Amino acid sequence: MGKFIGQAVKRVEDKRFLTGKGRYTDDIVLPNMTYAKIVRSPYAHAKINSVDISAAKMYPGVVEVFTGKDIADSGIAGVPCGWQVDFKNGDTMKEPPHPLLVADKVRHVGDAVAVVIAETKEIARDAADMVEVDYEELPAVTDAAEAAKTGAPLVHDDVPNNTCYDWGLGDEAATNAAIDKADHVTTLEFVNQRLVPNAIEPRAAIGDYDPIRENYTLYTSSQNPHLIRLLMCAFVLGIPEHKVRVVSPDVGGGFGSKIFHYTEEALVIWASNKIGRPVKWTAERSESFITDAHGRDHVTKAEMGFDKDGNVMALRVKTFANMGAYLSTFSTCVPTYLHGTLLQGLYTTPAIYVDVTATFTNTTAVDAYRGAGRPEATYLLERLFDNAAREMNMDPAELRLKNFIPPFDGVSEPGYQTQVALQYDSGNYQGVLKRALEMLDYDGLRKEQAEARKNGRLIGIGISTYIEACGIAPSAVVGSLGARAGLYESAQVRIQPTGKVSVYTGSHSHGQGHETTFAQVVADRLGVALEDVEVIHGDSESVAFGMGTYGSRSLAVGGSAIVKSIDKVLEKGARIAAHKLEASVDDLEYEGGHWTVKGTDKSIAFGDVALTAYVPHDYPEGEEPGMDFASFYDPANFTYPFGAHIAVVEVDPETGKVDLKRFVAVDDVGNVINPMIVDGQIHGGVVQGVGQALFEGAIYDDNGQLVNGSYMDYCMPRADDFPMIETDRTVTPCPHNPLGVKGAGEAGAIGSTPAVVNAVLDALSDYNVNDIRMPLTPERVWAAMQNGNH
Amino acid sequence: MGVSVKVTVNGERHEHEVDARQMLVDYLRESLHLTGTHVGCDTTACGACTVLVDGRAVKSCTMLAVQADGAEIKTIEGMASNGDLHPIQEGFHEEHGLQCGFCTPGMVMTAAQLLADNPNPSEQEIRHALEGNFCRCTGYHNIVKAIQYAAKKLS
Structure with a gap:
């Protein structure tokens, strides 16, 4: 246990939440902002014969209405899957695209058919009711096992038996033999039922296109801002990643449901470009129930x-x-x-x-x-x-x-x-x-x-x-298993000239208290006060890269990346301290925020070393100025x-x-x-x-x-x-x-x-x-x- | 079709023309920019939008702004005074009664009414009072402890 590590330190993030000063995506209002309401299918499975948007478009206060045809005409296929699991026989996983708005047929209740963009959310809601969709209902299948049976309705016409993949692991022959030989076999057939994550903050996204600089900002209630940016830019919209900033401000719970790249994120960015104004979409709870991944x-x-x-x-x-x-x-x-x-x-x-x-x-x-x-x-x-x-x-x-x-x-x-x-x-x-x-x-x-x-x-x-x-996870291992992303984490530890510490992490906190826990690690390792450490996350503009928070990975992977950067700070700091103390690095020890020449009272404080790094007048030869280290940590x-x-x-x-x-x-x-x-x-x-x-x-x-x-x-x-x-x-x-x-x-x-x-x-x-x-x-x-x- | 509404919110008087169908929560968030009050469900179930209207905890997502005409309203932004947290807010901080913070304002306002009515509630009474407020992060455990902390501090 350290001065901070292992201690029940009260959270530094609490005050803003307790005083109503949290900043969640729906709290953000941009100048000239518009509001999107998505027209969603009331049917689980139906052919779309036609979509009539004329009345909605005429409604006062409506800015624009888009349908699945507009999306298809733009050449946007849909959001991708991030992990490929192939069939046992080597055939490629079936991966039909998930369109931002569908044009041909709807495949679940809540599937998005059109979006109405208006001056207020009330107008958008009113006008959305005026979009006339002619559906031809088809039989539906909802049960995972029933779906695989011959004759089940096909969700995607080109996916036989609705089967995405089949997969096996372990020694089948040895297992069958051992079961046959067993003195007692216990058998259960059961359903592990479908759950709705129900983070209390409904998902929200704001797309903001700047036509002069030709760049975009996406505010989104996400656990995973950098990966969203990568997927959206490279695989959905084909827009340059360096022109896109993704901000996940305070996020009201995730539990997994806000890891994923959702169609609405790409939709508000695309629509913002089309109309030249910011577009905000906030889910109503009933919409969360049918669109948040279960x-x-x-x-x-x-x-x-x-x-x-x-x-x-x-x-x-x-x-x-x-x-x-x-x-x-x-x-x-x-x-x-x-x-x-x-x-x-x-x-x-x-x-x-x-x-x-x-x-x-x-x-x-x-x-x-x-x-x-x-x-x-x-x-x-x-x-x-x-x-x-x-x-x-x-x-x-x-x-x-x-x-x-x-x-x-x-x-x-x-x-x-x-x-x-x-x-x-x-x-x-x-x-x-x-x-x-x-x-x-x-x-x-x-x-x-x-x-x-x-x-x-x-x-x-x-x-x-x-x-x-x-x-x-180890990137090479998950890569060999079909992951289409690395699963390392990044961290940057920037020592300011006064010895204060800014920590930029690719992990994202939406309740986990990283601003406190990560600061405890940093303050302990550097021997500085807790209030001298600030943890920054959730903004692709300030944090170089990140793989986000899920799978209980933040401290084990994100925290380890921070430790790597701290180690680099301390190595460089020791070289500067040795120069100032006219001693060898090997003769120094670091404790309580001071480098001391072992066995003497000669020492120099962390803050003095930091200042020296930025005011390098009396400085080790060949040493670069500054004290700012980025690291990537890929777990073993x-x-x-x-x-x-x-x-x-x-x-x-x-x-x-x-x-x-x-x-x-x-x-x-x-x-x-x-x-x-x-x-x-x-x-x-x-x-x-x-x-x-x-x-x-x-x-x-x-x-x-x-x-x-x-x-x-x-x-x-x-x-x-x-x-x-x-x-x-x-x-x-x-x-x-x-x-x-x-x-x-x-x-x-x-x-x-x-x-x-x-x-x-x-x-x-x-x-x-x-x-x-x-x-x-x-x-x-x-x-x-x-x-x-x- | 504006309707005039006069309200006092956190001690400040406001007068606005509002849309007759506007909910109180939207009025607070959009007209007064008090975004500490959150919308979690629109159906009076989750309690994230709870505010005090004339001292009673009310779910502001299902009360029309016009119904609040003449009322005294208190929101989460009005709980601290002179930079000092209210004992309920302090309890949430001391007992780790919040994680993502989204349900927290509603929890604090509900607790305010509970402790006004019953300054020394039992654990079961606290749990019962929180029945209309959902929290997905804390498992309620430390919210109960936070309210116990506040009850002790206020008594």
């Missing part, structure tokens, strides 16, 4: 084989993954490289095979949502383990402890090579589960549970352990946080309502820079994960209508659904990055979902119920209790 939506069959002693022998998985109507930026890698590769879990499973078929459906696109693939993998494994324990009459904690990979630190012994491509960095999986059991008083609680059962009370205890791959491996979550629930036997009584989360995210912020990330993730277990789920009807597309219908987790969350940590440092950190942003959402479902099934252990479809609403739980063999 999460999860896997249909899975999973089988796990054990020997007679409960040793795991094999895992076989078949998953259909719903891509929605178009491929969102990272959609294709989620069910494969973020899901299939995580199926080793924490266990020594010697044979694993996973098969994934990704399909197009007449639904909103699906992509990474908090956890992205790892929650699906964890749900699968942890449900199987609890199910197997129940079937084999073993304690679920014991069965896990028996099958965990033994502890390894990744330094004195190598990382753990899985059966599914990854090499884990370091882990102590027993440690987290034992600590969680201890916090819970597991044995005591089991006795209480048995006592309560005698009185007709249904208490359940559900365990879930997880591992995830974060710190995404992913990082692998892990943890154990335990939920305690009580089920009302009369109504099926689930009451979450306790939630214990023990997470190992490697070294911790700010424990207050890490705990906050865990709390938020846990509630999102419990949301999936108990409350949330997008529901499409057979016509492809999202029937719960508003906050009135989609059940969001609320404050009174939860107890206080009990958190603790173990610390197993990451051996391959300079801070030893692993990432904490998604852990809560990964571990918590199966813990709660397992707890409910444990409460119903007398009812012979081995699965209830999420979310576990009172109705579903009650129905399961009636249908089970009580």
